[in-house]
Amino acid sequence: MPFFEERRKGIESNFAVPDHPVFGYKQNDQSDGDQQKLERSFVSGFFFRLKTTHRVMSRIRMGGSRFGNPAPSDIRPSRQVIGQSILGLCLCFGQIRTIRAPYQSDLNSHQSLARRLYLILWIALATVHLTQSVWISGWTDVPSTSGDGQLNNMLLEHGFQALRGVYPFSSPGQFYPVEGTLAYSDAHWGTLPVYAAARTLGFSVWTAFQVWAVVLAAANGFAVLYLTRVCRIPWVLAGPICFIGAIGTGSGFVVCS
Incomplete structure (x- = not known):
């Protein structure tokens, strides 16, 4: 336009x-x-x-x-x-x-450090709020509802196993015996490296999905913060805007499973 x-x-x-x-x-x-x-x-x-x-x-x-x-x-x-x-x-x-x-x-170094800590605090609050089911349960529950959250977890695990050559990438096991069903749901290609990295480091399927959710929530916060700085929003307002924007982009994470 x-x-x-x-x-x-x-x-x-x-x-x-x-x-x-x-x-x-x-x-x-x-x-x-x-x-x-x-x-x-x-x-x-x-x-x-x-x-x-x-x-x-x-x-x-x-x-x-x-x-x-x-x-x-x-x-x-x-x-x-x-x-x-x-x-x-x-x-x-x-x-x-x-x-x-x-x-x-x-700005002197103390003022600059204080501002950065202020903004990082807002991002941390948004991250904890979005993934509160993980923290409240002591890392036993996953974000989102039990059905949608576990489906995303299985799709991410399928992507990780496909990278290892165990399964064909185009045919997630969740839709067996139908093949070529990758487009039936979210494939998570863009965020699969985060989950795959957690699995490679030795985390279980469940914990790797929790790590994936926490990393994405934090990434949302930094993305909104970057947008506020590009738009020259005052740093005092950038923190609350970052919190509101981050939780608005990932409100589905809040529900405990």
Whole structure:
């Protein structure tokens, strides 16, 4: 979409170059003219998206109060516009903050360490919350429901055994005697190395799945943290946003089996 493409190009060409991918930045050199032009562009986009969101919300309120509930076809475009508006506001805030208040890279070592520990604490809280069934049970339960969690565990174990050459990769045993059933469910190709590494280190099938869940929960936290830093969100707010975003991407892990 033009809106996202414009913001993406603006980020790639004008955002600060990361000095550290998660915790810090260094500022690019920009002329005053470029700064003013860029700021005007993003401010105009800010108010345009804000106005559009206001119109959409007014339409939804009118549909609910005077003409009955809005149809699903009316709600879906509204959600798209609202999502675009939220992203637009974040990017506008981040770009203007980059111009007017760049990250101070000359912090002393104590301040830098305190900020990193603060952010890591939020990630740790999100990780424990997402995988609470593992910690509360003393590493005897797995995350998610008993059916879905154990199915994912078996699929990961099948992938590990297939890497060892024991079984054909395309035919998980859970669907025996039908063959070629890998696409029937999640294959977990992207995260299989985490599980395979745990199994290679000697963990059991059950414990390796628990390790897999904990590592993925922590990875979600660091991914959200990286996004907040790219958008130039203040570090004080980045921690809580990281917690909310991480638990939102993996809420299925919370249920004890």
